[in-house]
Amino acid sequence: MAKKQREISVSEFFAKNRHMLGFDNPRKALLTTIKEAVDNSLDACEEAGILPEIWVHIQQMGESRYQAAVQDNGPGILKKQIPLIFGKLLYGSKFHRLRMSRGQQGIGISAAGMYAILTTGKPIKIVSKTGLRKDAHYYELRIDTKVNKPEILNGKGNGLDIPYGERGDKIIQDEGIEWVTHFDPETPDAAPKPIAHGTRVSLELEAKYQRGKGSVDEYLEQTAIANPHVTLHYTDPSGVTKTYRRSSEILPPEATEIKPHPYGVELGRLVSMCKESTESSLSGFLTNSFSRVSPSIAKQICDKAKLSTRMRVKRIDRDHAEHLYAAIQETKISNPTTDCIVPIGEEQLLKGLHSVVPAEFYAAATRPPAVYRGNPFQIEVALAYGGNVETQKITKDLLKELLYETDARTVRQFLILTFNGLGPDAADKILKGSKLGTRKSPNKLKPKEVDTLFEAMQSVNVNEGQSMNVYRYANRVPLQFQHGDCAITKTIAQTNWRSYGLSQSRGNLPSGPVTIMVHIASVWVPFTNQAKEAVASYDEIQKEMRLALQTVGRKLGMFLRRRMKVKQQADRRTIFRRYLGEVAQAVSDINGADKEVVYEQLLEVARKKTAEADMVLDESGKAIDPSEANYGGGVLIVDKDEDELLADLINRPTEAEANGSAAKPADGEQSELFDEEDEED
Numbered sequence: 157m158a159k160k161q162r163e164i165s166v167s168e169f170f171a172k173n174r175h176m177l178g179f180d181n182p183r184k185a186l187l188t189t190i191k192e193a194v195d196n197s198l199d200a201c202e203e204a205g206i207l208p209e210i211w212v213h214i215q216q217m218g219e220s221r222y223q224a225a226v227q228d229n230g231p232g233i234l235k236k237q238i239p240l241i242f243g244k245l246l247y248g249s250k251f252h253r254l255r256m257s258r259g260q261q262g263i264g265i266s267a268a269g270m271y272a273i274l275t276t277g278k279p280i281k282i283v284s285k286t287g288l289r290k291d292a293h294y295y296e297l298r299i300d301t302k303v304n305k306p307e308i309l310n311g312k313g314n315g316l317d318i319p320y321g322e323r324g325d326k327i328i329q330d331e332g333i334e335w336v337t338h339f340d341p342e343t344p345d346a347a348p349k350p351i352a353h354g355t356r357v358s359l360e361l362e363a364k365y366q367r368g369k370g371s372v373d374e375y376l377e378q379t380a381i382a383n384p385h386v387t388l389h390y391t392d393p394s395g396v397t398k399t400y401r402r403s404s405e406i407l408p409p410e411a412t413e414i415k416p417h418p419y420g421v422e423l424g425r426l427v428s429m430c431k432e433s434t435e436s437s438l439s440g441f442l443t444n445s446f447s448r449v450s451p452s453i454a455k456q457i458c459d460k461a462k463l464s465t466r467m468r469v470k471r472i473d474r475d476h477a478e479h480l481y482a483a484i485q486e487t488k489i490s491n492p493t494t495d496c497i498v499p500i501g502e503e504q505l506l507k508g509l510h511s512v513v514p515a516e517f518y519a520a521a522t523r524p525p526a527v528y529r530g531n532p533f534q535i536e537v538a539l540a541y542g543g544n545v546e547t548q549k550i551t552k553d554l555l556k557e558l559l560y561e562t563d564a565r566t567v568r569q570f571l572i573l574t575f576n577g578l579g580p581d582a583a584d585k586i587l588k589g590s591k592l593g594t595r596k597s598p599n600k601l602k603p604k605e606v607d608t609l610f611e612a613m614q615s616v617n618v619n620e621g622q623s624m625n626v627y628r629y630a631n632r633v634p635l636q637f638q639h640g641d642c643a644i645t646k647t648i649a650q651t652n653w654r655s656y657g658l659s660q661s662r663g664n665l666p667s668g669p670v671t672i673m674v675h676i677a678s679v680w681v682p683f684t685n686q687a688k689e690a691v692a693s694y695d696e697i698q699k700e701m702r703l704a705l706q707t708v709g710r711k712l713g714m715f716l717r718r719r720m721k722v723k724q725q726a727d728r729r730t731i732f733r734r735y736l737g738e739v740a741q742a743v744s745d746i747n748g749a750d751k752e753v754v755y756e757q758l759l760e761v762a763r764k765k766t767a768e769a770d771m772v773l774d775e776s777g778k779a780i781d782p783s784e785a786n787y788g789g790g791v792l793i794v795d796k797d798e799d800e801l802l803a804d805l806i807n808r809p810t811e812a813e814a815n816g817s818a819a820k821p822a823d824g825e826q827s828e829l830f831d832e833e834d835e836e837d
């Protein structure tokens with residue numbers, strides 16, 4: 157057995173354990189590849205202070221083969237760095253620093269390259285350019301998993317330099333290198349601007365393209381919401397390009413790098429920090445390696461650990477480190493500075509959500525920064541209420557494609573898996589409306605059946621059966637898997653949404669046409685696993701989430717209450733209107749008065765009596781009527797045409813009705829509709 161022992165390279169390890177990095181199946185592999193590349197592009201652009209413009213292109217190359225390409229207008233990468241970044245695992249600029257960014261580990265993009273090679277044998281292709289008149293560099297490379305090193309395959313192992321100008325353009329054309337050369341013109345007659353710098357990576361991998369939950373499409377849409385400063389051009393495998401244009405020209409402020417706070421450092425890390433330290437004295441090590449440790453705090457720690465402040469750091473062994481670790485926990489050290497986290501901000505949240513989720517009411521709240529285990533973090537929540545349900549947003553052609561793509565076994569399963577926020581109840585209602593049996597397979601529907609399904613999707617009212625649509629984010633990156641294990645989902649389910657006018661059965665997500673996004677920003681997001689899919693439930697984090705959810709919940713409650721009032725008045729007005737014509741006619745028959753004049757006068761009376769229905773809201777959604785309480789900022793209300801609003805209100809059950817039927821208070825409990833009983837801040 158002794159003879160069989162040998163070293164395992166990191167890349168061999170991850171090649172065998174690919175599920176750890178998000179490559180568990182072909183569909184997720186495609187998503188992870190796109191996600192790693194896009195996250196890198198966004199990080200690179202933001203670090204360089206460039207407003208990001210990103211092109212994503214997926215092409216089908218064979219039955220189960222796709223090419224995924226991502227290009228950015230970032231700073232580009234130096235020639236000699238390119239092979240290491242894309243062909244060596246655990247190589248990157250972000251691991252050794254404590255700073256808020258999407259990437260952390262230096263694994264992401266090289267792991268995608270490794271998966272591509274393993275499944276198709278095709279090399280990863282990179283073009284990168286650092287300035288308009290600079291050469292671009294083109295590499296085709298593979299990772300040699302045995303030694304975890306890049307192997308360059310083109311240009312006799314040196315890659316290819318592409319000069320600026322016509323000569324370069326010709327090389328690009330002759331070699332068939334893909335590269336977007338110009339931005340879209342800003343106005344139709346303006347000349348398109350050339351792209352001066354950026355990076356394009358493309359990979360061919362075994363994959364499966366399928367829309368719906370957990371898809372590339374979903375990831376890109378959610379990315380656009382949380383990053384309103386980004387323009388994204390996305391060409392899907394059917395060749396259709398969708399562009400998410402930036403709704404904000406402002407880059408998020410740059411996040412500063414911080415030293416670790418002593419409370420956040422584990423024993424193992426403390427030992428390795430001591431080993432790596434170049435400081436001579438223990439006191440110098442403590443004050444210079446950590447944030448918030450002054451010489452006097454360092455002395456307190458040393459005293460508690462019964463070690464001298466002048467002790468040589470090199471002499472610290474595991475035993476000493478254990479004492480030191482215990483002493484740190486016992487010493488009172490102030491919280492870390494919090495300027496190292498950059499929230500999205502209420503205004504940007506509203507802009508982002510509004511540009512992608514059509515709704516009637518939006519509210520957002522950004523909490524002040526807080527700290528868990530020595531790590532600063534910040535929570536934000538935004539909510540959108542109303543608007544069309546996802547099933548009503550699609551065209552018949554798209555429905556056909558989705559039915560063809562899906563691997564769901566029944567139409568019911570297809571509906572639930574494909575459309576966000578569509579719960580089983582709503583799916584049943586649609587099925588009932590379409591009169592399709594429950595066991596029909598989605599791939600085998602006849603054209604007639606597709607038609608009836610489409611009609612039912614458009615016409616059946618599924619507002620009640622919808623469950624809240626939850627978008628989770630960590631450092632602006634959407635989290636799409638493991639929602640049940642995530643602190644975000646848990647906290648939403650634990651919040652009492654009935655007091656804000658939504659129906660909810662205890663411990664579940666509430667129902668209604670609501671989309672909610674929750675963002676945690678931190679220098680170190682506590683994920684529950686390596687694949688970075690769910691946030692761990694620390695008390696401090698859940699408390700901040702709860703407070704933010706309550707803030708937007710209260711605003712939603714106000715909106716719904718106000719709307720209910722408008723609806724009541726509007727109902728009265730419709731009843732008046734229905735009879736005014738006849739009354740005017742009768743009056744005119746009796747006393748000969750002009751029918752039109754009487755009608756106008758009656759109408760005026762009706763208008764006065766139902767003035768609420770005309771209530772005007774200013775830009776930020778505050779009622780202009782001063783007697784109305786105002787929302788206190790962080791709100792956006794989309795004006796509806798009065799007739800549209802009336803039609804809408806008349807056709808739709810009121811929130812109270814919806815509540816009454818969908819969430820009859822269980823076991824004799826009182827309905828808490830609109831009671832406000834929040835935790836105090």
Ligand SMILES: Nc1ncnc2c1ncn2[C@@H]1O[C@H](COP(=O)(O)OP(=O)(O)OP(=O)(O)O)[C@@H](O)[C@H]1O
Pocket residue numbers: 192196197200228230231232233241247248249250251258259260261262263264265266355
């Ligand atoms: N498009 C890009 N433009 C500029 N630099 C890039 C680009 N993509 C990657 N890099 C650089 O390459 C490094 C390695 O990227 P990689 O995705 O492998 O790891 P990471 O982003 O540091 O961490 P993670 O594994 O969490 O994604 C990054 O740290 C960054 O410095």
Ligand SMILES: [Mg+2]
Pocket residue numbers: 192195196258259260262263264265
């Ligand atoms: Mg990365």
